[in-house]
Amino acid sequence: EPEVTQTPSHQVTQMGQEVILRCVPISNHLYFYWYRQILGQKVEFLVSFYNNEISEKSEIFDDQFSVERPDGSNFTLKIRSTKLEDSAMYFCASSEGLSGVQPQHFGDGTRLSIL
Amino acid sequence: AQKVTQAQTEISVVEKEDVTLDCVYETRDTTYYLFWYKQPPSGELVFLIRRNSFDEQNEISGRYSWNFQKSTSSFNFTITASQVVDSAVYFCALSGYSGYSTLTFGKGTMLLVSP
Numbered sequence: 001e002p003e004v005t006q007t008p009s010h011q012v013t014q015m016g017q018e019v020i021l022r023c024v025p026i027s028n029h030l031y032f033y034w035y036r037q038i039l040g041q042k043v044e045f046l047v048s049f050y051n052n053e054i055s056e057k058s059e060i061f062d063d064q065f066s067v068e069r070p071d072g073s074n075f076t077l078k079i080r081s082t083k084l085e086d087s088a089m090y091f092c093a094s095s096e097g098l099s100g101v102q103p104q105h106f107g108d109g110t111r112l113s114i115l
Numbered sequence: 116a117q118k119v120t121q122a123q124t125e126i127s128v129v130e131k132e133d134v135t136l137d138c139v140y141e142t143r144d145t146t147y148y149l150f151w152y153k154q155p156p157s158g159e160l161v162f163l164i165r166r167n168s169f170d171e172q173n174e175i176s177g178r179y180s181w182n183f184q185k186s187t188s189s190f191n192f193t194i195t196a197s198q199v200v201d202s203a204v205y206f207c208a209l210s211g212y213s214g215y216s217t218l219t220f221g222k223g224t225m226l227l228v229s230p
Binding site: 033035041042043044045048056058089091093103104105106107108109111 | 152157160208217218
């Protein structure tokens, strides 16, 4: 069964450094998402992406964050100058259609630890 | 604004007991979708079920069943004859039909099934 792939599984970064989290969505999916889960808390929406542009973003997704689909398969989340509070599990998800009509399928997540 | 409430933070049962996880939601959308996701200790998010707001037919799938009641804005999930492998955090989520239908998650219910 096709799945969403995220790399790396764990990233440790010094505060202030830039980090790029990578995702390969399911190949025929058109909608892409990033979510964040701070340890022990609920999953929070960051951003959605469709047709090569951001379609929606939350308050969390401020100027330090950016997303990109550099080629036909990858979908990346960049955090420009990391802060301690960015430590969390980051999930990439994709769906074939709008998530109400088609469910979002999640990757295994990247655990980001900021030191 | 959308909101999902999972009042049970943690439930402990002994194997073979039945267990019901509660979910109450709030939305102004007339069309919306409800989901259950499972997060095992390994951390990934696994899609379990999707229900739309105009389909109140409840469903049984193996040991899992779902009870959707629009009148009380509830979407409860029952595991029959629980097993140790069911131990996980279970998230209820809501998606509207407008925009790009991002998911709003509840805080999750941790289910511990002991032998």
